[in-house]
Amino acid sequence: MTKRLILAIIILLSLSRCALAAGTGRIVSLAPNVTEILYSLGLEKRVVAVTDFCDYPPEAKSKPKVGGMVNPSLEAIVRMKPDIVIMAEDGNPKELEERIRGLGINTYVVRAKRLRELPGEIERLGKALKVEKKAEKLSFEIENAIAGLRKRNPAKTGSRALFIVWPEPLIVAGPGTAINDALELLGWENIAKDAAAEYPKYSIDEIIIRSPQVIFMAKGHDASFDRRLLKKLSGVRAVKEGRVYYLGDPIMRLSPRIVEGIREMAAYGN
Amino acid sequence: MENILLDRVTFSYGKKETIKRFSISFGKGEFCALIGPNGAGKSTILKLCSGILKPQSGKIKLFNKDLEGYPSKERAGLVSYLPQLLDTNVSFKVMELAEMGLYPGGGGLSPDEAIGVAGLKEKAGYSITELSAGEKRRAFFAMLLVQGAKTLLLDEPLSHLDIKYQVELVKLLKDIIEKSGITVVMAVHDINTVFQFQKVCVIKDGGLFAAGSPGEIITKELIREVFEVEAENLLPQRIL
Amino acid sequence: MKKINISILIIASISITLFSLLFGPSFINPFSLDDISGKILFQLRLPRVVTSFLIGSSLGASGAILQGILRNPLADPYILGISSGSALFAAASLMAGSAFLGPSTTALLAFSGALITCGIVGALGYKDGILLPERLLLAGIGLGFLFTAVLMLFMSLSTNYGMRRALLWIFGDLSMADWSQIPWGVLLISAGLILSISRAKGLNALMLGDEIAHSLGFSPSGERLVFFTSVSLMTATSVALGGVIGFIGLLIPHIVRFLTGSDAKTLIPLSALLGAGLLTLADTIGRTVIAPSELPSGVVTSLIGAPYFLYLLRKKI
Numbered sequence: 001m002t003k004r005l006i007l008a009i010i011i012l013l014s015l016s017r018c019a020l021a022a023g024t025g026r027i028v029s030l031a032p033n034v035t036e037i038l039y040s041l042g043l044e045k046r047v048v049a050v051t052d053f054c055d056y057p058p059e060a061k062s063k064p065k066v067g068g069m070v071n072p073s074l075e076a077i078v079r080m081k082p083d084i085v086i087m088a089e090d091g092n093p094k095e096l097e098e099r100i101r102g103l104g105i106n107t108y109v110v111r112a113k114r115l116r117e118l119p120g121e122i123e124r125l126g127k128a129l130k131v132e133k134k135a136e137k138l139s140f141e142i143e144n145a146i147a148g149l150r151k152r153n154p155a156k157t158g159s160r161a162l163f164i165v166w167p168e169p170l171i172v173a174g175p176g177t178a179i180n181d182a183l184e185l186l187g188w189e190n191i192a193k194d195a196a197a198e199y200p201k202y203s204i205d206e207i208i209i210r211s212p213q214v215i216f217m218a219k220g221h222d223a224s225f226d227r228r229l230l231k232k233l234s235g236v237r238a239v240k241e242g243r244v245y246y247l248g249d250p251i252m253r254l255s256p257r258i259v260e261g262i263r264e265m266a267a268y269g270n
Numbered sequence: 271m272e273n274i275l276l277d278r279v280t281f282s283y284g285k286k287e288t289i290k291r292f293s294i295s296f297g298k299g300e301f302c303a304l305i306g307p308n309g310a311g312k313s314t315i316l317k318l319c320s321g322i323l324k325p326q327s328g329k330i331k332l333f334n335k336d337l338e339g340y341p342s343k344e345r346a347g348l349v350s351y352l353p354q355l356l357d358t359n360v361s362f363k364v365m366e367l368a369e370m371g372l373y374p375g376g377g378g379l380s381p382d383e384a385i386g387v388a389g390l391k392e393k394a395g396y397s398i399t400e401l402s403a404g405e406k407r408r409a410f411f412a413m414l415l416v417q418g419a420k421t422l423l424l425d426e427p428l429s430h431l432d433i434k435y436q437v438e439l440v441k442l443l444k445d446i447i448e449k450s451g452i453t454v455v456m457a458v459h460d461i462n463t464v465f466q467f468q469k470v471c472v473i474k475d476g477g478l479f480a481a482g483s484p485g486e487i488i489t490k491e492l493i494r495e496v497f498e499v500e501a502e503n504l505l506p507q508r509i510l
Numbered sequence: 511m512k513k514i515n516i517s518i519l520i521i522a523s524i525s526i527t528l529f530s531l532l533f534g535p536s537f538i539n540p541f542s543l544d545d546i547s548g549k550i551l552f553q554l555r556l557p558r559v560v561t562s563f564l565i566g567s568s569l570g571a572s573g574a575i576l577q578g579i580l581r582n583p584l585a586d587p588y589i590l591g592i593s594s595g596s597a598l599f600a601a602a603s604l605m606a607g608s609a610f611l612g613p614s615t616t617a618l619l620a621f622s623g624a625l626i627t628c629g630i631v632g633a634l635g636y637k638d639g640i641l642l643p644e645r646l647l648l649a650g651i652g653l654g655f656l657f658t659a660v661l662m663l664f665m666s667l668s669t670n671y672g673m674r675r676a677l678l679w680i681f682g683d684l685s686m687a688d689w690s691q692i693p694w695g696v697l698l699i700s701a702g703l704i705l706s707i708s709r710a711k712g713l714n715a716l717m718l719g720d721e722i723a724h725s726l727g728f729s730p731s732g733e734r735l736v737f738f739t740s741v742s743l744m745t746a747t748s749v750a751l752g753g754v755i756g757f758i759g760l761l762i763p764h765i766v767r768f769l770t771g772s773d774a775k776t777l778i779p780l781s782a783l784l785g786a787g788l789l790t791l792a793d794t795i796g797r798t799v800i801a802p803s804e805l806p807s808g809v810v811t812s813l814i815g816a817p818y819f820l821y822l823l824r825k826k827i
Binding site: 352357360366 | 581583711714715717718719720721722724725726727728729767771772773
């Protein structure tokens with residue numbers, strides 16, 4: 001009797017482990033925001049490799065690497081024996097996805113680019129990776145947090161803002177980006193929202209003409225570039241009134257952490 | 271039947287008429303010099319005879335048939351041309367160059383023989399870029415010998431040669447003419463050399479000024495009219 | 511001496527190929543293949559090595575031929591603007607992010623761009639019915655500048671991401687090499703090689719100058735056209751397969767000439783072989799030294815080629 005019980009337990013355990021290992025067990029992530037989402041879904045153990053750019057959470061940095069986002073090493077990916085490779089449409093080339101599929105490896109492409117698409121994408125991903133419950137919970141949390149931030153409406157509605165991604169060449173966040181969504185969520189009007197591209201090269205004159213009241217700048221590059229740029233923008237209202245704020249990584253990544261980034265942004269409201 | 275016949279040939283480089291209604295013929299076994307001042311048209315005539323240039327009017331016949339009508343390889347067996355300036359930054363070996371004479375079919379000497387005749391036997395393995403100007407010319411000449419065309423058109427081949435090789439070349443040509451009955455037409459710059467030739471054609475301003483054996487036609491008057499120089503300054507013994 | 515050198519070149523190229531297949535970046539034992547290493551060997555490395563072999567051989571041969579028909583030792587397959595034309599077309603599609611002709615869009619556009627450029631350059635190279643080397647050269651350089659300018663215009667208007675993709679492609683990207691493009695590559699490049707090697711005598715004659723070539727029974731303009739066509743075909747195909755990879759077409763013919771002479775009958779095939787070997791080596795280096803990241807093979811060939819080129823110049827001058 002005991003023997004049978006033990007046998008049954010052993011069989012049950014190994015079956016459940018099989019179920020876990022088969023299908024979507026081993027995951028390779030080819031984008032930093034994907035890695036963050038996977039960790040937030042508690043899938044740390046299943047992530048077998050990431051890219052050189054996956055730096056959050058810090059534990060992710062110690063995972064085996066497969067190279068960059070645009071041309072990762074196919075050999076390295078294959079060697080990881082992944083059950084699924086997860087990519088981001090915004091960051092990995094389409095040909096890469098086709099090639100990996102051509103090698104007989106399952107792929108999943110995260111297509112979300114806008115803030116509002118994030119919760120839905122997390123749920124979809126959760127289904128594909130068989131962690132629906134966690135995904136639903138996470139997605140719900142994110143939706144709530146965003147709704148909460150919208151209510152607070154820290155900016156005087158209509159006040160103008162600009163998010164500078166890179167000072168030289170001058171690149172800003174334009175329409176169709178999560179950053180733009182975040183600004184509008186908090187009540188700001190992105191002066192670059194009618195630009196021709198998502199991350200356009202913007203003209204300094206235009207910024208001076210439109211004179212935003214608040215300027216956000218991404219951190220992560222040499223301060224001397226920022227200073228040079230701000231000198232040129234000294235006539236702009238935001239610079240004159242000292243309302244130039246530096247924001248960290250979170251706002252730039254479409255992952256659960258973006259909520260943090262939006263909170264950071266909100267803290268600088270009026 | 272002449273090797274080459276030019277019948278009232280006119281040729282212009284652009285607008286300038288270089289050769290005007292020129293008629294001449296070269297027959298079997300002739301050893302002929304073309305002489306005249308620079309720009310008279312010697313090179314142009316040789317190029318017309320070889321087919322590289324095509325006349326605006328007039329006929330050029332090769333062994334009684336239109337030069338144009340020959341397939342290139344056949345033509346190469348009947349007439350060959352050596353230009354004045356030899357493009358020599360290619361590093362072919364002397365032997366390789368000679369072997370290229372076989373390309374149209376090879377009716378002449380074997381490459382080995384030709385190199386020997388050209389006096390380059392020891393340098394057969396050298397690259398032609400390592401040769402002196404005169405040796406280079408002889409290397410190309412060896413190629414012509416291998417090609418074995420029935421008519422040789424040479425543009426100022428003697429200019430870069432030491433007098434020793436000038437004399438040798440002329441002797442060599444005469445030998446070959448005698449043995450195989452080829453025709454040699456050479457543009458020469460130095461009037462002193464024409465007396466070795468059997469026939470001389472004097473070219474002036476794109477026209478045939480005179481043609482015949484050098485002894486007959488090279489006179490004080492001719493030299494004055496064509497070269498604008500007094501004969502006494504040139505060839506005191508011969509002319510006077 | 512020459513025969514020994516030829517054997518050395520052949521052995522070297524074959525060894526490099528084997529080395530690249532079995533090493534870089536990790537060793538695979540061909541006699542005990544498991545599922546993973548089998549997949550890597552046959553689906554990743556083999557097509558990649560075959561592609562680099564095709565591209566290298568086409569560039570090496572094209573460089574040798576062009577240096578001959580243009581009588582210019584500094585000529586390389588891109589001097590006639592082919593790289594700019596094909597880069598323009600391919601990069602445009604990469605930057606726009608569209609793949610309207612299916613998965614081979616970039617390759618097809620690169621190929622078309624190259625051929626269109628060759629067509630224009632070829633047409634401009636004619637004067638009074640004769641194809642002249644000086645005109646080819648000038649037309650090619652001029653058109654190259656024009657296309658590069660337009661390309662840079664597109665780049666300045668594109669997104670960062672699109673630009674990065676375009677640049678990576680232009681630098682020579684063999685990482686996506688797969689079997690689907692290889693049959694075309696083999697067909698077109700073999701056609702170019704066979705065409706040019708079978709007429710090697712004509713190339714030798716052309717190198718002596720148009721007048722002597724004519725005297726030897728060749729039509730200089732006609733021969734030049736045939737070789738130009740084979741170069742266009744081979745270079746267009748190689749750009750379509752793997753972007754713009756520099757220095758191979760420029761350097762390899764010089765090395766081969768130094769070892770085995772200028773006779774086109776050996777120069778063309780050996781340039782092809784050595785070009786293939788060297789590019790395969792460069793690609794292996796590119797994917798091994800900073801694995802798992804990759805250096806585009808075009809970057810590796812330039813990094814090795816440029817200093818060696820300067821060294822050669824010093825020796826000759």
